[in-house]
Amino acid sequence: MNKGREDLASEDSLSEASKLVSNLGTRIRYQVYYLEKCGSTQDVARELAEKGAQEGIVVVAEEQENGRGRLGRRWFSGRGGLWFTVVLKPQPDALGLLSLGVGVAVGRVLRGLGLSAGLKWPNDVLVDRRKAGGILVEGFTVPGDGIVALVGVGLNVNNELPPGLAEVSVALREVVGARLSRLQLFLKLLREIDNVYLQLIEGRGEVILEEWRRLSVTLGKTVKIITADGEYIGVAVDVGSLGELYIDIGDGIRAFYAGDVVHVR
Numbered sequence: 429m430n431k432g433r434e435d436l437a438s439e440d441s442l443s444e445a446s447k448l449v450s451n452l453g454t455r456i457r458y459q460v461y462y463l464e465k466c467g468s469t470q471d472v473a474r475e476l477a478e479k480g481a482q483e484g485i486v487v488v489a490e491e492q493e494n495g496r497g498r499l500g501r502r503w504f505s506g507r508g509g510l511w512f513t514v515v516l517k518p519q520p521d522a523l524g525l526l527s528l529g530v531g532v533a534v535g536r537v538l539r540g541l542g543l544s545a546g547l548k549w550p551n552d553v554l555v556d557r558r559k560a561g562g563i564l565v566e567g568f569t570v571p572g573d574g575i576v577a578l579v580g581v582g583l584n585v586n587n588e589l590p591p592g593l594a595e596v597s598v599a600l601r602e603v604v605g606a607r608l609s610r611l612q613l614f615l616k617l618l619r620e621i622d623n624v625y626l627q628l629i630e631g632r633g634e635v636i637l638e639e640w641r642r643l644s645v646t647l648g649k650t651v652k653i654i655t656a657d658g659e660y661i662g663v664a665v666d667v668g669s670l671g672e673l674y675i676d677i678g679d680g681i682r683a684f685y686a687g688d689v690v691h692v693r
């Protein structure tokens with residue numbers, strides 16, 4: 429077994445995380461809010477943030493009944509997966525790259541386990557070319573408290589996938605051939621999110637972008653992008669400091685800030 433995976437081989441309880449986060453030595457002062465079940469960790473985190481929760485609150489749930497993905501899509505979140513939201517309070521200039529940055533953090537952790545992780549713009553985490561996870565960053569302002577970013581991470585770990593999703597999605601258990609400790613994975617992810625966040629707030633966004641480019645499975649591909657104002661086909665050439673994707677659509681390079689990307693070839 430890959431060395432990094434050894435400590436991930438046994439299942440242990442996610443609820444233990446509340447005690448262990450303080451030993452991570454992170455700059456973010458994580459506090460874990462553990463739930464057996466909720467609608468969406470994003471909503472619980474938002475409620476806590478609206479009531480003045482500190483940066484670093486992490487809502488993690490064994491199961492979400494109403495998990496959501498980008499563009500309001502349903503996110504299947506059965507038992508055995510890792511579903512959590514971190515409350516952060518970034519300066520506005522660190523916000524643009526937060527979503528790509530958290531993708532980099534997840535990519536680092538999965539690569540550290542010897543998995544062939546890649547990032548598909550804007551926020552899909554692929555393993556062996558299938559979707560193993562996704563990131564959802566929702567921002568809002570709390571009067572007197574500035575910007576709040578709800579950083580949601582969903583990772584298929586030991587959970588079953590609904591039949592219709594099994595062709596395009598994958599759980600890490602299937603790739604590794606064994607169940608993984610979600611607790612150890614969770615702690616590794618929190619540590620890496622902290623590292624990336626520090627790089628962003630110190631103005632080292634270019635380092636994160638460079639790493640995203642290396643992990644990217646989108647750049648260099650011919651893609652179709654579906655946006656609110658139409659569909660475009662072209663070659664994905666780069667990403668920018670607001671997380672935007674640049675596509676050469678034939679008559680020039682155009683920046684896209686939102687949309688759904690399909691890899692054509």
Ligand code: BTN
Binds near residue numbers: 494496501551
């Ligand atoms: C996507 O790929 O569209 C993003 C998926 C994000 C899912 C996570 S699971 C934890 C958090 N709570 C949610 O309801 N969504 C995010």
